[in-house]
Amino acid sequence: MKYPRRDFLRSLSTLAAASGMFTWRERLAVAAAGNRERRACILLWMAGGPSPYETFSPLEGHKNGGETKAISTSVPGIRIAEHFPHMAAQMHEVALIRSLTSKEGNHNRASFLLHTGYLPTPTVKYPALGAVVAAQRPQAKAALPNFVRIGSGGRLSVGGGLLGSEFDPFVHRNPENPPNNTQPSTGQVRYQRRLELLKELQEDQEIANDTKQIHQTVYGQASRMILSPEMKAFDLAEEKEPVRNAYGDSDFASGCLLARRLIEAGVTFVEVNCRGWDTHQDNFSKTRELAGEVDRPTAALIEDLKQRGLLDSTLVVWMGEFGRTPKINARGGRDHYPKVFTAALAGGGIRGGQTVGRMSQDGTAVAERPVTVPDLFQTYCHSLRLDAESESMSSLGRPIKVVEEGSVVEELF
Amino acid sequence: MVTQRSLFNLLPEQSLHNRSLPAESNARSRQSARWGLTVSMILLALFAVDAAAERQAPDPYRVAQQIDGHGSKDSKEKTTGGSAADAAFLNRVWLDLVGSRPRETEVEAFCRNRAADKRQRVVDRLLDDERFGLHWGGYWRDVILARRADERALRLVADGLVDAFASRLNRGDGWDEVARSFITASGDVREHGETGLFLAQKGEPENITAEISRIFLGMKIQCAQCHDHPTDEWKREQFHQLAAFFPRINVRPVRNVKPRSFEVVSRNKTGRGKKGKNRKRIEHYMPDLANPESPGQITKPVFFLTGHSLELGTKDQTRRQALAGWLTDAEENPWFATAYVNRIWTELTGEGFYDSVDDIGPGRDCRDPELLALLADHFVDSGYDTKWLLRTIMATAAYRSSDSTADAAVLSRPLRGDVVFDNLLQLFDVDKNNKRLEKQKRGARQRFQQTFFYDPSLPRDEVNPTIPQALLMMNGPQIHQLLRGDRRGTMLARLLDEESDDDTIIESLYLRSLGRVPTDTERATCRSYITKQNNRVAAYEDILWALINTAEFRHRY
Numbered sequence: 015m016k017y018p019r020r021d022f023l024r025s026l027s028t029l030a031a032a033s034g035m036f037t038w039r040e041r042l043a044v045a046a047a048g049n050r051e052r053r054a055c056i057l058l059w060m061a062g063g064p065s066p067y068e069t070f071s072p073l074e075g076h077k078n079g080g081e082t083k084a085i086s087t088s089v090p091g092i093r094i095a096e097h098f099p100h101m102a103a104q105m106h107e108v109a110l111i112r113s114l115t116s117k118e119g120n121h122n123r124a125s126f127l128l129h130t131g132y133l134p135t136p137t138v139k140y141p142a143l144g145a146v147v148a149a150q151r152p153q154a155k156a157a158l159p160n161f162v163r164i165g166s167g168g169r170l171s172v173g174g175g176l177l178g179s180e181f182d183p184f185v186h187r188n189p190e191n192p193p194n195n196t197q198p199s200t201g202q203v204r205y206q207r208r209l210e211l212l213k214e215l216q217e218d219q220e221i222a223n224d225t226k227q228i229h230q231t232v233y234g235q236a237s238r239m240i241l242s243p244e245m246k247a248f249d250l251a252e253e254k255e256p257v258r259n260a261y262g263d264s265d266f267a268s269g270c271l272l273a274r275r276l277i278e279a280g281v282t283f284v285e286v287n288c289r290g291w292d293t294h295q296d297n298f299s300k301t302r303e304l305a306g307e308v309d310r311p312t313a314a315l316i317e318d319l320k321q322r323g324l325l326d327s328t329l330v331v332w333m334g335e336f337g338r339t340p341k342i343n344a345r346g347g348r349d350h351y352p353k354v355f356t357a358a359l360a361g362g363g364i365r366g367g368q369t370v371g372r373m374s375q376d377g378t379a380v381a382e383r384p385v386t387v388p389d390l391f392q393t394y395c396h397s398l399r400l401d402a403e404s405e406s407m408s409s410l411g412r413p414i415k416v417v418e419e420g421s422v423v424e425e426l427f
Numbered sequence: 428m429v430t431q432r433s434l435f436n437l438l439p440e441q442s443l444h445n446r447s448l449p450a451e452s453n454a455r456s457r458q459s460a461r462w463g464l465t466v467s468m469i470l471l472a473l474f475a476v477d478a479a480a481e482r483q484a485p486d487p488y489r490v491a492q493q494i495d496g497h498g499s500k501d502s503k504e505k506t507t508g509g510s511a512a513d514a515a516f517l518n519r520v521w522l523d524l525v526g527s528r529p530r531e532t533e534v535e536a537f538c539r540n541r542a543a544d545k546r547q548r549v550v551d552r553l554l555d556d557e558r559f560g561l562h563w564g565g566y567w568r569d570v571i572l573a574r575r576a577d578e579r580a581l582r583l584v585a586d587g588l589v590d591a592f593a594s595r596l597n598r599g600d601g602w603d604e605v606a607r608s609f610i611t612a613s614g615d616v617r618e619h620g621e622t623g624l625f626l627a628q629k630g631e632p633e634n635i636t637a638e639i640s641r642i643f644l645g646m647k648i649q650c651a652q653c654h655d656h657p658t659d660e661w662k663r664e665q666f667h668q669l670a671a672f673f674p675r676i677n678v679r680p681v682r683n684v685k686p687r688s689f690e691v692v693s694r695n696k697t698g699r700g701k702k703g704k705n706r707k708r709i710e711h712y713m714p715d716l717a718n719p720e721s722p723g724q725i726t727k728p729v730f731f732l733t734g735h736s737l738e739l740g741t742k743d744q745t746r747r748q749a750l751a752g753w754l755t756d757a758e759e760n761p762w763f764a765t766a767y768v769n770r771i772w773t774e775l776t777g778e779g780f781y782d783s784v785d786d787i788g789p790g791r792d793c794r795d796p797e798l799l800a801l802l803a804d805h806f807v808d809s810g811y812d813t814k815w816l817l818r819t820i821m822a823t824a825a826y827r828s829s830d831s832t833a834d835a836a837v838l839s840r841p842l843r844g845d846v847v848f849d850n851l852l853q854l855f856d857v858d859k860n861n862k863r864l865e866k867q868k869r870g871a872r873q874r875f876q877q878t879f880f881y882d883p884s885l886p887r888d889e890v891n892p893t894i895p896q897a898l899l900m901m902n903g904p905q906i907h908q909l910l911r912g913d914r915r916g917t918m919l920a921r922l923l924d925e926e927s928d929d930d931t932i933i934e935s936l937y938l939r940s941l942g943r944v945p946t947d948t949e950r951a952t953c954r955s956y957i958t959k960q961n962n963r964v965a966a967y968e969d970i971l972w973a974l975i976n977t978a979e980f981r982h983r984y
Contacts, residue, residue: 139889171885179892184894185893193895194874196898198901198902199902199906199907204969208973211973212973214952215977216977216979218952219977219978220984221984226978229981232891232894232897233897233901236894240898344721
């Protein structure tokens, strides 16, 4: 299925011409109503690799499940770990993929894979999904950056890649407060004058054009953002008490609430990070604690988006870079295990209240319908109305598709 | 035998004519061995002679000439293509050696100086400056902390790491000694900065292994942690054998001290903890992937590059001392010197011999193995002398040329947060020794370090400017106050007080912020800006604001 995108092709070709960094293959544009509709994505990133067995795929009746119990949900037949009562109540909006599988068990490489759909290579700088969304579905008047990453993503630095640094995420570490230094240092008129002078003086500098251009782009984004009224989206103090309470009180909760505000303000891709899922030891107490931080805001986010009529156009994805060993190790922990893991999806046209795929009783393997990382990315593209086939040029002159291989997990829609 | 004897006889005289010849052949011979080619008898003879002779630091300027003369046509073109303009060169060496731009008077004196060796002399002078060690200490602090697994390391050892490197580099310790001090470090992390690497990795053997290999060997052996990689030379077993040097490192809180601290100690006896998960191990076990609940396979320490090994039961310090010795032994392990030379060359010229400073090794493509070996071998002969290496690279055409924009594209490197901060202090005449400002400045410095932080081991094209950086420079409240020309005591207010000539003021602002005089076009742009504004003081504030927000201010090129 192909979605025409006349607008984005136009804006991209201007961009391509301006930067000279990539070219887009001209494709047949068939007019369709669907392409003007807004699409956005919120990625709830569980850094470290969350255990499927303590989250959305508990192992009932097998010793590999350990002490974790399962509870029933709003959908008969779907049971999840006891630590997620709020998500259990939202299960009719959520689809679980219980048969994700990959081969990569190293944090950095796997995080890269689950952010880009590709394994890292030294030669091709693959862009993050957030950058692809920002490039293919830009806001009409982009005042805020199209791609925002909330919280610290650890060492993960994947961003615009070959699409260019203008598609790098705006990293906002502490969602509790608006970003620093956003109060213009002078009045607007003088500020604009200063920016003009800066541009003019910089043009004459000996420094390489690439460096100047990237610098100029970032200054453009930064000043456009702070001079816009949309800046107030960063101010959580504007939210009413009951809303804040619904999300709960944690950094991740603030991140989720901010994500919703940013999506409302026109941002197309928001990533909210939650660290600490690398539970090599004391897996059970740690996952209980983390689930306690994540469950309520995730459920609240889905509900909130729904009430505001944004859920249909906003894909919410909950996942990490891999799963964890079904067998419990000597330190009461679980180690890296990419062979089978789970992602939770909601909104963006996804039909909630279902599971896709199944893992074996002992949790060691996919028992039914394996879903690969490329399959997952094809699914994102389908939901977000991205052109998975569109190519951008790598620095080596090799055209790179948004996703290579894989196919849409059709039953999700 | 005859051949060998005559070579022995020939050598001293030959060295007089061309000191570099034996070393160069030696470099080639090791290179050939490295790439698996046959080594001829004659080269072997030369190798033996050279090794027997007293190691002597080679003359950096001669080696630089060798490098310039080596290799492809286009590097020769570069040599004849002229050197960087004086001011550009001066800024580069200042930023590379001591992490600040030259002051106004420095630039003027250097440009006036007609001495043929003025470039060497400024390099020599800055290498003796104590800020040299501090600057590179900051570089290594970032190299280590960029990959931290424990956030507390940032607070506890950031300064200690700088000091640990600074004192050694300023004293002229060899890079082998630096490596040794880090590999064998122990004690309170607040007092012994070299322990910072262990704290940053929480004392976990696997993490330490990955970092030691990356930092001191330039090799990404950690990919072999979980499984043998089809594209990698190293096997899973070799990774765990290296990890087996570190199972007895124990990072624990120091009791009853305020502020709280940690210490690195040896744990040579099994802990008393409950059997099972709390029991600390004193040997390394390679996990059994099929059977994660089993303890895994006990593994003895083997250094993967030389094959040297130790028995199980060996004490912690003995393990680490042994590893430090084998790792830094140039005769058996050329990669220690190679990794360092490649890293420093990459940092200074912008383009390394490999795609990544952290991913070199026998299975990786090297752009010019011969040249790298030449430099690495001389570096070994210098006694792993960092100052020698910097002196040498800074005398090469590759370092000095910067005329074409294509080169500059490769060369430009964003400045570290503390360098940006120091440049601002210097430019605004903020007294570094003002005690009252000390505390306030510490907070501000940390904000800069955090906002401008990047991992120095990443390739240049992966380090891009960010929106928070732009916001800090454009709107930071402290910068805003310092910029003001209508406030008594600021740099700009004084300058406007003392000078009335626009050209002089503009020139001074350029020298202070960018370490060079403005071009005619830049002068004209500034003058016309001033003419258009009815408020002269405000116009100068705007110019200064614009200058510190340009790409040039933020980059070394």
